[in-house]
Amino acid sequence: MNTVLKVDNITKSFGGLMAVKNFSLELPEREIHGIIGPNGAGKTTVFNLITGVYHPDNGHILLGEKEVSSLPADVISRSGIARTFQNIRLFSQMTVLDNIKVALGHRTNYRLWDVMLGLNRFRRQEKVIAKEAMDYLGFFGLADRHNQVAGSLAYGEQRRLEIARALATDPKVLLLDEPAAGMNPREVESLIQFIRNIYNDFHLAILIIEHQMPVIMDLCTHVEVMDFGQTIATGEPEKVTADPLVIRAYLGEEEVEA
């Protein structure tokens, strides 16, 4: 399998705090990997480094063959990495449909003049992306919500919309930051099925940060366990969760629910 995302020995510190230290991972095409670890272990920082919100002090991030670690976030996004956020970041005052349309911006190539004068090229492309956006909403069961303001959706729908919006940027790699946060076991169950559908229907690799172990156990073929910015264990989920070091560092007695 080809590696689509390779993180090689990245380090990031904020002032005196080493948030991520010599972290590496390899994500092959068409696989789902997970990152777990206690709060403050640096998982989200890894996502921020991969997506260009921050830039690593050292190390490399390769998307396919392309070095992306020093690129601006918008360029990285257009290169094919999309993500969702731990605390949902929708464009709350925009309609559900417009949220997707923003992500579909890469589909349009009309010029400023086309827009200002309302020329045909602009109108035609707007129609095309409107239809495409509706297709995404249909896939995610949000079609009847398209005219609603995104901020008015129920929590679970907002999560789905955020994933739909990420997918609309046409990524090769999808990063999900705690998609199951705040969900009850039933909702988690349907989320797992939902992510599996995405994996089957879109040609991409997925990297998941999650505290809810069922998500990791059911979906991921490989897990990185982080603590204090470093990888403390790596491998198949069953093996990793049996690792005494991991249990001590992260899972703790009461957390083992898988």
Place this chain on the structure above:
Amino acid sequence: MSSSKNKHSQALLAKLAAASSSWGIRSVAFLVCIALLQIAGDFDLINQYYLHILTIIGMNIILVASLNLVNGYLGEFALGHAGFMAVGAYAAAVIATKVGPPGAMTFVLALIGATLAAALIGYLIGLITFKTVGDYLAIVTLGFNMIIVNAIQNMDYLGGPRGFGGIPKTTSLIIVALCLVITYTILRNLVFSGHGRRWISIRENVIAAELMGINIYKAKNMAFTIAAAFAGLAGGLWAQYQQFITPKSFDYIKTTDLLVMLYLGGTGSLSGSILGVVFYMILMEILRNVLAMIDPRLAELRMLISPLILVIVMLTRQSGLLGNREWRWLKPRKEDSTDEYSS
């Protein structure tokens, strides 16, 4: 036979109905109304004073709607809009008096020159301005407003602090209305396009917007440049309407006036800009007349009452009179968007 004819005429009727609700037809109807008003004014059927107020309202709507791109849609707090108006006004003044013979051609050239000059200055200032955000951006734009006004004040060629006079009066109510229609046609196309969505998404969540592949710096600068361009157009109209301009009339006090009208009407909506300007201007005029009627010495009291009304509106309706809602006729037509999907 007859039924097919009937169908045909029904289709024709439907087409006509659709056309009458279209933007183009409405614009023409609006312009015809304004032209009738103007003609009525020429025949002294309407007090010229009312036409004057309407003209000022028209120019202010262009200014406020363009400011809305930055302060409403983009969600930045820029404080230098009158500076771009100054650039446009002086560019138009120079072209109208020193470049061509008085006439329609020179007039149009002056307006185009005013728009382009303000766009250029806006672009250059934007390059620096959007290195900052928030409070810093407000201060930087305020600074540029002062720089522009002070620079003009120190240019003898432009009349310095004494002002620039002798500009032919080529702008009238109908010309302002025409420019207003052009402005609104373009702005409406923009805010309901990918560009508009980009600006709003930056306002809503800048990190998410960037991770959608949007070049934030470029998108912001584009909104800022376009806003400056239309401020320049309004400035060009202003100069050729008032015939005499001074740098002082474009300082931060003018900017503040525009901000008041913008926030009164509601940011992030083109309808709000119209409502804010019309409401504020008419209120000021009514206050002026009513107070003067009671006692001429009270006339200036309106300067106290109108800010008070703004305070009240902001305390009770922070999103302005309209919020970010849009009047139906300003929205894109159904077949332009996806409403075919709504059940």
